[in-house]
Amino acid sequence: MRRLLSTLALTSCLLAGIPAISWAQNLPGWTLFSGVKSENQLPFRLDFGGQTNGWDRYRLKISNKKLKTAVGHFVISYPEYYKGTFDPKKVEVKVRDKEIALSEVKWDKENRVIEIYPQEAIPAGSNVEVVLSNVKNPSSGGIFYFNCSVQSPGDVPLSRYIGTWIISIS
DSSP: OOOHHHHHHHHHHHHHHHHHHHHHSSSSOOSSSSSSSSSGGGOEEEEOOOOOEEEEEEEEETTTTTTOOBBSSEEEETTTOOOOOOOOEEEEETTTEOOEEEEEEEETTTTTTEEEEEESOOOOOOOOEEEEEEEEOOOSEEEEEEEEEOOOOOOOEEEEEEEEEEEOOO
């Protein structure tokens, strides 16, 4: 009887842990004391759990409420202490769950910036998802602030801060 109860207890503990693991890094919850106002925090998902030194896919989302003007160019900056790598050939931008054509993606390692240029301007009020695939997470964990700004299309592009993705690698 004891063996059965201990086996049952162990099995229930293992099964209870599975949802917690699969929900990890799904979308951010409430973040206290981040220094970023809640209205400036952007949702994201790490498809492969955000493990240190592992390969991952970052799904960085921007709500339609944030895009008040058309977007001709995305600029994503990240902190100096983030030592991961990105694959500019594996960057996608989706609008309403449809991939849009990109004219260029630049990763400036020295200045810690990823610049994304869609072939056509993205209309104001669109839900956007920036997908960074083939990301090698840093070997040391931490909390990393990825800032997003956009530039409007036209002769005099106006740069606007959209928000911050607070990404945790553990």
